Amino acid sequence: MKPILFFTILLPLFCTDAFSQLYPTFGPEKKVTVTGLTFDAMEPFISPDDNILFFNSLNSGGNTNLYYAAKVNDTTFTYAGLVSGTFDPAPNHLDAVASVDASNNFFWTSLRDYPDQIANLRRGTFSDGNVSGISPVFGDFNIDDFNFPFGWLIMDAAINYQGDLLYYTNAKFDFSNTTCVGIPCEAKLGVAALVNDNTFNKLPDSDAIFANVNDPENYLVYAPQITPDGLELYYTRLLKNSVNTEICVSVRTSATEPFSLPSVIHANPGFLPEAASPSTDQQKIYYHQKDQSGVFRLYLRYRTQTAGVAEHARKMARAYPNPTSGLLNISTDDAAADILVTVYSIVGQEMFSAPNATSVDMSHFAAGLYYVVISQDNNTWTGKIIKQ
Numbered sequence: 001m002k003p004i005l006f007f008t009i010l011l012p013l014f015c016t017d018a019f020s021q022l023y024p025t026f027g028p029e030k031k032v033t034v035t036g037l038t039f040d041a042m043e044p045f046i047s048p049d050d051n052i053l054f055f056n057s058l059n060s061g062g063n064t065n066l067y068y069a070a071k072v073n074d075t076t077f078t079y080a081g082l083v084s085g086t087f088d089p090a091p092n093h094l095d096a097v098a099s100v101d102a103s104n105n106f107f108w109t110s111l112r113d114y115p116d117q118i119a120n121l122r123r124g125t126f127s128d129g130n131v132s133g134i135s136p137v138f139g140d141f142n143i144d145d146f147n148f149p150f151g152w153l154i155m156d157a158a159i160n161y162q163g164d165l166l167y168y169t170n171a172k173f174d175f176s177n178t179t180c181v182g183i184p185c186e187a188k189l190g191v192a193a194l195v196n197d198n199t200f201n202k203l204p205d206s207d208a209i210f211a212n213v214n215d216p217e218n219y220l221v222y223a224p225q226i227t228p229d230g231l232e233l234y235y236t237r238l239l240k241n242s243v244n245t246e247i248c249v250s251v252r253t254s255a256t257e258p259f260s261l262p263s264v265i266h267a268n269p270g271f272l273p274e275a276a277s278p279s280t281d282q283q284k285i286y287y288h289q290k291d292q293s294g295v296f297r298l299y300l301r302y303r304t305q306t307a308g309v310a311e312h313a314r315k316m317a318r319a320y321p322n323p324t325s326g327l328l329n330i331s332t333d334d335a336a337a338d339i340l341v342t343v344y345s346i347v348g349q350e351m352f353s354a355p356n357a358t359s360v361d362m363s364h365f366a367a368g369l370y371y372v373v374i375s376q377d378n379n380t381w382t383g384k385i386i387k388q
Protein backbone atom coordinates (compact mmCIF):
# COMPACT_ATOMS: atom_id res chain seq x y z
CA MET A 1 0.00 0.00 0.00
CA LYS A 2 1.31 3.46 -0.84
CA PRO A 3 2.32 5.44 2.28
CA ILE A 4 0.12 8.44 1.49
CA LEU A 5 -2.95 6.22 1.10
CA PHE A 6 -2.32 4.53 4.40
CA PHE A 7 -1.90 7.86 6.14
CA THR A 8 -5.39 8.81 5.00
CA ILE A 9 -6.73 5.66 6.70
CA LEU A 10 -4.63 6.13 9.85
CA LEU A 11 -5.88 9.57 10.84
CA PRO A 12 -9.50 8.57 11.66
CA LEU A 13 -8.18 6.03 14.16
CA PHE A 14 -6.62 8.87 16.11
CA CYS A 15 -9.88 10.77 16.28
CA THR A 16 -12.06 7.86 17.38
CA ASP A 17 -9.99 5.46 19.43
CA ALA A 18 -7.13 7.53 20.79
CA PHE A 19 -6.25 5.95 24.16
CA SER A 20 -9.77 4.41 24.35
CA GLN A 21 -11.06 7.34 26.39
CA LEU A 22 -14.49 8.97 26.44
CA TYR A 23 -15.05 12.60 25.43
CA PRO A 24 -17.68 14.89 26.99
CA THR A 25 -20.31 16.38 24.69
CA PHE A 26 -22.33 19.56 25.16
CA GLY A 27 -25.73 20.90 24.18
CA PRO A 28 -26.75 24.12 22.42
CA GLU A 29 -25.19 27.48 23.17
CA LYS A 30 -26.90 29.80 25.66
CA LYS A 31 -26.08 33.49 26.04
CA VAL A 32 -25.02 34.62 29.51
CA THR A 33 -26.42 37.93 30.72
CA VAL A 34 -24.31 40.03 33.10
CA THR A 35 -26.74 42.68 34.32
CA GLY A 36 -25.13 46.12 34.45
CA LEU A 37 -22.16 45.23 32.22
CA THR A 38 -21.64 47.67 29.34
CA PHE A 39 -18.35 46.49 27.78
CA ASP A 40 -16.68 43.38 26.35
CA ALA A 41 -16.24 40.33 28.59
CA MET A 42 -13.53 37.75 27.93
CA GLU A 43 -11.73 34.80 29.60
CA PRO A 44 -14.48 33.70 32.01
CA PHE A 45 -13.72 31.59 35.07
CA ILE A 46 -16.48 30.14 37.22
CA SER A 47 -15.49 29.95 40.90
CA PRO A 48 -15.18 26.55 42.63
CA ASP A 49 -18.40 27.19 44.58
CA ASP A 50 -20.22 28.13 41.33
CA ASN A 51 -21.32 31.52 42.70
CA ILE A 52 -18.92 34.02 41.09
CA LEU A 53 -18.02 34.54 37.46
CA PHE A 54 -14.65 36.22 36.92
CA PHE A 55 -13.73 37.75 33.55
CA ASN A 56 -11.60 40.50 32.02
CA SER A 57 -12.31 43.36 29.65
CA LEU A 58 -11.13 43.44 26.03
CA ASN A 59 -7.60 42.05 25.88
CA SER A 60 -6.58 43.26 22.42
CA GLY A 61 -4.27 45.90 23.85
CA GLY A 62 -4.38 48.62 26.48
CA ASN A 63 -6.04 48.90 29.90
CA THR A 64 -7.33 45.37 30.40
CA ASN A 65 -8.80 44.79 33.89
CA LEU A 66 -10.28 41.96 35.95
CA TYR A 67 -13.94 42.02 37.00
CA TYR A 68 -16.44 39.75 38.71
CA ALA A 69 -20.19 39.13 38.81
CA ALA A 70 -22.47 37.40 41.30
CA LYS A 71 -24.67 34.47 40.26
CA VAL A 72 -28.43 34.81 39.96
CA ASN A 73 -28.76 31.58 37.97
CA ASP A 74 -26.58 29.69 35.49
CA THR A 75 -27.19 32.18 32.66
CA THR A 76 -27.69 35.39 34.67
CA PHE A 77 -25.14 37.24 36.81
CA THR A 78 -25.09 40.69 38.41
CA TYR A 79 -22.06 42.84 37.60
CA ALA A 80 -20.12 43.62 40.81
CA GLY A 81 -17.15 45.64 39.47
CA LEU A 82 -13.36 45.47 39.48
CA VAL A 83 -11.57 42.74 41.37
CA SER A 84 -10.05 45.05 43.97
CA GLY A 85 -6.31 44.73 44.49
CA THR A 86 -5.59 43.63 40.93
CA PHE A 87 -6.00 47.04 39.28
CA ASP A 88 -2.91 48.57 37.68
CA PRO A 89 -3.19 52.36 37.06
CA ALA A 90 -0.31 52.38 34.55
CA PRO A 91 -1.27 53.17 30.93
CA ASN A 92 -1.56 50.26 28.48
CA HIS A 93 -1.51 47.72 31.30
CA LEU A 94 -2.93 44.19 31.15
CA ASP A 95 -4.43 42.18 34.01
CA ALA A 96 -6.39 39.21 32.76
CA VAL A 97 -7.28 35.49 32.91
CA ALA A 98 -8.33 34.82 36.49
CA SER A 99 -8.47 31.41 38.18
CA VAL A 100 -9.14 30.40 41.77
CA ASP A 101 -8.61 27.17 43.71
CA ALA A 102 -10.82 25.72 46.45
CA SER A 103 -8.86 27.63 49.12
CA ASN A 104 -9.42 30.99 47.36
CA ASN A 105 -5.86 31.31 46.08
CA PHE A 106 -6.28 33.71 43.15
CA PHE A 107 -4.02 33.67 40.03
CA TRP A 108 -3.91 35.98 37.01
CA THR A 109 -1.56 37.22 34.30
CA SER A 110 -0.16 40.73 34.47
CA LEU A 111 2.34 42.78 32.49
CA ARG A 112 3.32 44.99 35.43
CA ASP A 113 7.12 45.04 35.91
CA TYR A 114 7.66 43.12 32.65
CA PRO A 115 10.31 42.74 31.17
CA ASP A 116 12.36 43.86 34.18
CA GLN A 117 10.84 40.81 35.87
CA ILE A 118 10.20 37.84 33.58
CA ALA A 119 7.69 36.24 35.99
CA ASN A 120 4.44 37.82 34.76
CA LEU A 121 1.94 35.63 36.63
CA ARG A 122 0.52 36.97 39.91
CA ARG A 123 -1.17 35.32 42.87
CA GLY A 124 -2.99 36.45 46.02
CA THR A 125 -5.93 35.53 48.25
CA PHE A 126 -9.48 36.37 47.12
CA SER A 127 -12.16 37.41 49.62
CA ASP A 128 -15.28 39.56 49.22
CA GLY A 129 -14.22 41.03 45.87
CA ASN A 130 -10.66 41.81 46.94
CA VAL A 131 -7.28 40.14 46.34
CA SER A 132 -4.65 40.61 49.05
CA GLY A 133 -1.15 39.31 49.70
CA ILE A 134 -0.15 39.73 46.05
CA SER A 135 3.18 38.40 44.80
CA PRO A 136 4.73 37.19 41.52
CA VAL A 137 4.67 33.47 40.79
CA PHE A 138 8.20 32.20 40.32
CA GLY A 139 9.50 28.91 38.97
CA ASP A 140 11.25 27.28 36.05
CA PHE A 141 8.04 27.23 33.98
CA ASN A 142 8.84 30.87 33.16
CA ILE A 143 11.07 30.95 30.06
CA ASP A 144 13.99 33.37 30.00
CA ASP A 145 15.48 32.80 26.55
CA PHE A 146 18.63 34.82 26.02
CA ASN A 147 18.44 34.04 22.29
CA PHE A 148 14.98 35.63 22.17
CA PRO A 149 15.00 38.19 24.99
CA PHE A 150 11.80 39.75 26.30
CA GLY A 151 9.63 37.59 24.04
CA TRP A 152 8.31 34.76 26.23
CA LEU A 153 5.26 35.32 28.43
CA ILE A 154 2.85 33.28 30.48
CA MET A 155 -0.07 34.21 28.23
CA ASP A 156 -2.61 32.51 30.48
CA ALA A 157 -2.70 30.01 33.30
CA ALA A 158 -5.15 28.15 35.55
CA ILE A 159 -4.67 26.71 39.00
CA ASN A 160 -6.34 23.35 39.60
CA TYR A 161 -9.10 22.84 42.18
CA GLN A 162 -6.68 21.44 44.78
CA GLY A 163 -4.17 24.28 44.30
CA ASP A 164 -1.15 22.04 43.76
CA LEU A 165 -0.86 22.11 39.94
CA LEU A 166 -0.62 25.09 37.62
CA TYR A 167 -1.60 24.65 33.95
CA TYR A 168 -0.07 27.39 31.84
CA THR A 169 0.69 28.67 28.33
CA ASN A 170 4.21 29.60 27.32
CA ALA A 171 3.79 32.09 24.48
CA LYS A 172 6.58 33.56 22.36
CA PHE A 173 5.93 37.06 21.02
CA ASP A 174 7.92 39.10 18.54
CA PHE A 175 7.76 42.55 20.11
CA SER A 176 9.63 44.02 17.15
CA ASN A 177 6.48 43.31 15.10
CA THR A 178 8.39 41.76 12.21
CA THR A 179 7.16 38.16 12.12
CA CYS A 180 4.12 37.51 14.31
CA VAL A 181 2.14 40.72 14.52
CA GLY A 182 -0.51 40.89 17.24
CA ILE A 183 -0.39 37.17 18.11
CA PRO A 184 2.26 34.82 19.50
CA CYS A 185 4.75 33.15 17.19
CA GLU A 186 4.39 30.04 19.36
CA ALA A 187 2.04 28.98 22.17
CA LYS A 188 2.12 25.66 24.02
CA LEU A 189 0.74 24.18 27.24
CA GLY A 190 2.63 22.92 30.27
CA VAL A 191 2.00 21.95 33.88
CA ALA A 192 3.97 22.85 37.02
CA ALA A 193 3.74 21.55 40.59
CA LEU A 194 3.53 23.63 43.77
CA VAL A 195 6.83 24.13 45.61
CA ASN A 196 5.64 26.84 48.00
CA ASP A 197 3.05 29.64 48.03
CA ASN A 198 4.58 31.57 45.15
CA THR A 199 6.78 29.01 43.37
CA PHE A 200 5.85 26.26 40.91
CA ASN A 201 8.27 24.08 38.94
CA LYS A 202 7.55 22.34 35.65
CA LEU A 203 6.76 18.64 35.98
CA PRO A 204 9.51 16.44 34.48
CA ASP A 205 6.95 14.73 32.22
CA SER A 206 5.08 17.92 31.27
CA ASP A 207 6.05 17.68 27.59
CA ALA A 208 4.89 14.05 27.46
CA ILE A 209 1.58 14.90 29.17
CA PHE A 210 0.76 17.37 26.37
CA ALA A 211 2.37 15.49 23.46
CA ASN A 212 -1.05 14.90 21.87
CA VAL A 213 -2.20 18.47 22.55
CA ASN A 214 0.69 20.76 21.63
CA ASP A 215 1.20 21.03 17.88
CA PRO A 216 3.73 23.84 17.34
CA GLU A 217 3.98 23.27 13.60
CA ASN A 218 0.28 23.93 13.00
CA TYR A 219 -1.44 25.50 16.02
CA LEU A 220 -1.17 28.02 18.81
CA VAL A 221 -2.53 26.20 21.88
CA TYR A 222 -3.60 28.24 24.92
CA ALA A 223 -6.25 28.98 27.61
CA PRO A 224 -6.00 25.71 29.59
CA GLN A 225 -8.56 24.74 32.24
CA ILE A 226 -8.67 21.44 34.12
CA THR A 227 -11.51 19.60 35.88
CA PRO A 228 -11.10 18.77 39.61
CA ASP A 229 -10.43 15.08 38.86
CA GLY A 230 -7.63 16.03 36.45
CA LEU A 231 -9.11 13.92 33.64
CA GLU A 232 -10.55 16.59 31.31
CA LEU A 233 -8.43 19.38 29.85
CA TYR A 234 -10.20 22.27 28.10
CA TYR A 235 -8.23 24.66 25.92
CA THR A 236 -8.30 26.77 22.75
CA ARG A 237 -6.24 26.34 19.62
CA LEU A 238 -5.73 28.67 16.67
CA LEU A 239 -4.68 27.34 13.30
CA LYS A 240 -1.59 29.27 12.25
CA ASN A 241 -2.04 31.80 9.45
CA SER A 242 -5.79 31.89 10.10
CA VAL A 243 -8.29 33.68 12.34
CA ASN A 244 -10.29 30.58 13.23
CA THR A 245 -10.21 29.34 16.82
CA GLU A 246 -11.53 26.06 18.24
CA ILE A 247 -12.52 25.20 21.80
CA CYS A 248 -11.20 21.69 22.45
CA VAL A 249 -11.13 19.03 25.13
CA SER A 250 -8.61 16.26 25.69
CA VAL A 251 -9.12 13.44 28.17
CA ARG A 252 -7.34 10.66 30.05
CA THR A 253 -8.28 7.81 32.41
CA SER A 254 -5.66 8.60 35.05
CA ALA A 255 -4.29 11.89 36.35
CA THR A 256 -0.73 10.65 35.72
CA GLU A 257 -1.18 9.80 32.03
CA PRO A 258 -0.85 11.91 28.86
CA PHE A 259 -3.93 13.62 27.49
CA SER A 260 -5.60 12.34 24.35
CA LEU A 261 -5.76 14.03 20.99
CA PRO A 262 -8.25 16.94 20.82
CA SER A 263 -11.99 16.69 20.40
CA VAL A 264 -13.43 19.98 19.12
CA ILE A 265 -16.34 21.22 21.25
CA HIS A 266 -17.07 24.44 19.42
CA ALA A 267 -15.83 26.30 16.34
CA ASN A 268 -17.47 29.42 14.93
CA PRO A 269 -15.35 30.95 12.13
CA GLY A 270 -15.05 34.69 12.39
CA PHE A 271 -16.43 34.92 15.95
CA LEU A 272 -13.33 33.76 17.91
CA PRO A 273 -14.75 31.38 20.54
CA GLU A 274 -12.13 30.89 23.28
CA ALA A 275 -11.37 30.09 26.90
CA ALA A 276 -13.77 27.41 28.14
CA SER A 277 -14.12 27.19 31.93
CA PRO A 278 -15.77 24.01 33.28
CA SER A 279 -17.81 24.14 36.47
CA THR A 280 -16.64 22.10 39.46
CA ASP A 281 -19.39 19.51 38.91
CA GLN A 282 -18.32 19.30 35.22
CA GLN A 283 -21.92 19.79 34.03
CA LYS A 284 -21.39 23.08 32.17
CA ILE A 285 -18.75 25.23 30.49
CA TYR A 286 -18.54 29.00 30.12
CA TYR A 287 -16.60 30.66 27.29
CA HIS A 288 -16.47 33.89 25.26
CA GLN A 289 -16.94 34.76 21.61
CA LYS A 290 -17.98 37.76 19.53
CA ASP A 291 -21.65 38.48 18.96
CA GLN A 292 -23.08 39.78 15.68
CA SER A 293 -22.09 43.34 16.57
CA GLY A 294 -18.46 42.37 17.20
CA VAL A 295 -18.61 42.67 20.99
CA PHE A 296 -17.18 39.81 23.07
CA ARG A 297 -19.89 38.19 25.21
CA LEU A 298 -20.05 35.19 27.55
CA TYR A 299 -21.84 31.95 26.71
CA LEU A 300 -22.79 28.68 28.39
CA ARG A 301 -23.24 25.07 27.30
CA TYR A 302 -24.59 22.20 29.40
CA ARG A 303 -22.99 18.82 29.30
CA THR A 304 -25.21 16.25 27.59
CA GLN A 305 -23.33 12.97 27.81
CA THR A 306 -19.97 11.30 27.45
CA ALA A 307 -19.32 9.98 23.97
CA GLY A 308 -16.65 7.60 22.77
CA VAL A 309 -15.81 3.96 22.41
CA ALA A 310 -17.91 1.20 23.96
CA GLU A 311 -17.37 0.13 27.57
CA HIS A 312 -15.61 -3.09 26.56
CA ALA A 313 -12.95 -1.02 24.81
CA ARG A 314 -11.93 1.05 27.81
CA LYS A 315 -8.84 -0.99 28.67
CA MET A 316 -5.61 0.96 28.35
CA ALA A 317 -2.45 0.56 26.30
CA ARG A 318 0.70 2.47 27.10
CA ALA A 319 3.78 3.55 25.15
CA TYR A 320 6.49 5.23 27.22
CA PRO A 321 8.63 7.23 27.80
CA ASN A 322 7.39 9.98 25.52
CA PRO A 323 9.50 11.74 24.30
CA THR A 324 12.07 8.96 23.93
CA SER A 325 15.67 8.95 22.76
CA GLY A 326 15.83 5.19 22.32
CA LEU A 327 13.72 2.40 23.81
CA LEU A 328 9.92 2.77 23.70
CA ASN A 329 8.18 0.46 26.19
CA ILE A 330 4.80 -1.10 25.37
CA SER A 331 2.21 -2.46 27.82
CA THR A 332 -1.55 -3.16 27.97
CA ASP A 333 -4.01 -3.85 30.77
CA ASP A 334 -4.64 -7.34 29.36
CA ALA A 335 -1.11 -8.72 29.41
CA ALA A 336 -2.23 -12.26 28.54
CA ALA A 337 -3.78 -11.39 25.15
CA ASP A 338 -1.76 -11.14 21.93
CA ILE A 339 -0.96 -7.68 20.59
CA LEU A 340 0.43 -6.21 17.39
CA VAL A 341 2.64 -3.13 17.66
CA THR A 342 3.28 -0.95 14.58
CA VAL A 343 5.14 2.36 14.32
CA TYR A 344 4.65 4.74 11.39
CA SER A 345 6.45 7.88 10.28
CA ILE A 346 4.61 11.19 9.93
CA VAL A 347 3.95 10.39 6.25
CA GLY A 348 2.59 6.91 6.96
CA GLN A 349 5.70 4.82 6.23
CA GLU A 350 5.83 1.65 8.33
CA MET A 351 8.97 1.81 10.48
CA PHE A 352 8.37 -1.17 12.78
CA SER A 353 5.84 -3.98 13.16
CA ALA A 354 5.95 -7.02 15.43
CA PRO A 355 3.51 -9.25 17.32
CA ASN A 356 3.65 -9.24 21.13
CA ALA A 357 6.39 -6.62 21.24
CA THR A 358 7.05 -5.21 24.70
CA SER A 359 9.43 -2.54 23.40
CA VAL A 360 10.56 -0.79 20.23
CA ASP A 361 14.16 0.29 19.72
CA MET A 362 13.85 3.77 18.19
CA SER A 363 17.50 4.73 18.69
CA HIS A 364 18.17 4.49 14.95
CA PHE A 365 15.07 6.53 14.00
CA ALA A 366 15.54 10.12 12.91
CA ALA A 367 14.38 12.74 15.41
CA GLY A 368 10.76 13.74 14.90
CA LEU A 369 7.15 12.69 15.30
CA TYR A 370 5.95 9.09 14.89
CA TYR A 371 2.65 7.25 15.37
CA VAL A 372 2.35 4.03 17.36
CA VAL A 373 -0.63 1.72 16.79
CA ILE A 374 -1.32 -1.08 19.28
CA SER A 375 -3.95 -3.67 18.34
CA GLN A 376 -5.37 -6.25 20.74
CA ASP A 377 -8.53 -8.30 20.20
CA ASN A 378 -11.08 -5.74 18.92
CA ASN A 379 -9.30 -2.72 20.39
CA THR A 380 -6.95 -0.31 18.64
CA TRP A 381 -4.99 2.37 20.47
CA THR A 382 -3.14 5.09 18.60
CA GLY A 383 -0.86 7.84 19.85
CA LYS A 384 1.90 10.26 18.90
CA ILE A 385 5.49 9.56 19.94
CA ILE A 386 8.30 12.10 19.83
CA LYS A 387 11.78 10.72 19.04
CA GLN A 388 14.43 13.07 20.42
